[in-house]
Ligand code: ATP
């Protein structure tokens with residue numbers, strides 16, 4: 001089954017069950033000061049769940065463009081290294097706004113996966129909220145447990161804790177238990193390597209969560225206590241690329257027809273080969289992933305820039321350019337040449353790509369060009385720093401200057417140094433970084449970029465992105 005067929009099968013299945021097919025909301029959010037990018041299908045329906053507005057149809061289905069590179073959901077570091085977390089991905093979802101609840105949500109999900117899409121039942125596991133002994137004092141979600149027990153053998157039902165199986169919108173508002181569906185597509189040989197039965201969260205690239213069914217049944221009040229919601233809601237999210245991996249019988253999202261054409265194009269442009277060497281593979285995956293994030297963002301009207309969402313996009317693009325520069329030896333702009341294959345592949349489902357194609361190519365090409373110039377200049381400056389180094393360790397504050405003032409990536413500095421048998425004074429670098437962070441913290445209002453974390457987790461503030469990026473090792 002092609003990815004196009006999978007997408008339409010999903011939408012049509014729920015359409016036949018009286019769901020209204022709605023368009024994806026933009027991936028870049030312009031009117032919510034607390035959220036920069038859509039990170040889940042339910043974002044656009046927030047007001048319905050809060051009871052602030054009433055939907056025209058009590059059931060909806062869609063595929064939502066999501067980006068998880070900031071705030072509570074920041075998967076950037078995994079991208080490329082693993083084979084199933086992306087920056088930009090499609091989240092398939094079906095919703096009930098005060099309409100159907102657990103029985104329908106569970107049985108339809110199962111029917112779709114096993115009867116319509118014909119996934120082998122033996123590779124599926126489900127999880128159910130086990131309850132919590134904290135102040136909430138919640139018991140096992142027996143409703144979900146019993147519904148699953150009627151469908152799957154009991155040893156395929158895994159009990160999960162609050163972290164994995166209880167969803168909250170924020171420190172107040174709708175919340176409730178969730179049930180996840182995981183697919184274990186390891187080969188028999190792989191399974192034999194692990195003793196015992198198959199495990200959910202086995203930390204294996206072929207054991208992945210594909211679908212999350214959230215049952216909003218409580219409201220968390222300002223005093224922290226829970227009360228039952230008068231109208232209960234269903235919110236589900238399924239990773240489209242992961243579903244394609246399972247259905248197309250491949251081992252990685254990057255081997256599906258969602259990514260394959262892009263990877264083939266990268267191979268052709270950079271004269272590289274995917275699947276031969278882990279370092280090259282990571283670089284190719286990063287590029288194949290990031291071109292989507294950047295292109296969809298520009299199509300949404302968010303160009304790379306020096307602030308806010310634009311800055312996040314600029315960093316993503318630069319990250320890809322850097323991987324190409326370092327591991328695929330790309331010294332000329334090349335990312336923009338991937339836009340046509342992406343558009344061919346996804347332009348029917350997301351016409352904005354077709355409409356904005358020329359702009360996307362021009363913007364990416366220009367960004368690449370100027371960043372490559374920065375890299376060139378940085379290399380000259382780095383040579384000077386190296387020439388002035390006393391001993392084998394290179395001054396961390398100087399490296400920070402190169403990073404901070406010239407935008408020269410610190411991981412590239414570290415890599416070049418190690419190639420020359422030198423090392424970086426990491427302590428000096430960290431100190432300079434900390435001082436700079438302190439300066440920007442006091443200078444600017446903390447920007448919250450994910451309304452799911454309005455509880456005020458300071459780790460999530462935007463300045464952390466820089467710090468994170470600086471700490472990322474290339475491989
Ligand atoms: P994971 O545990 O794999 O990080 P999650 O629990 O963070 O996933 P949810 O917030 O439950 O994910 O989102 C619903 C679904 O979206 C997941 O079941 C998964 O299939 C998919 N998904 C989540 N994050 C990503 C990502 N970064 N790239 C691709 N698909 C994703």
Ligand code: MG
Pocket residue numbers: none
């Ligand atoms: Mg996650």
Ligand code: MG
Pocket residue numbers: 164209
């Ligand atoms: Mg999870």
Ligand code: MG
Pocket residue numbers: 180209212
């Ligand atoms: Mg989940």
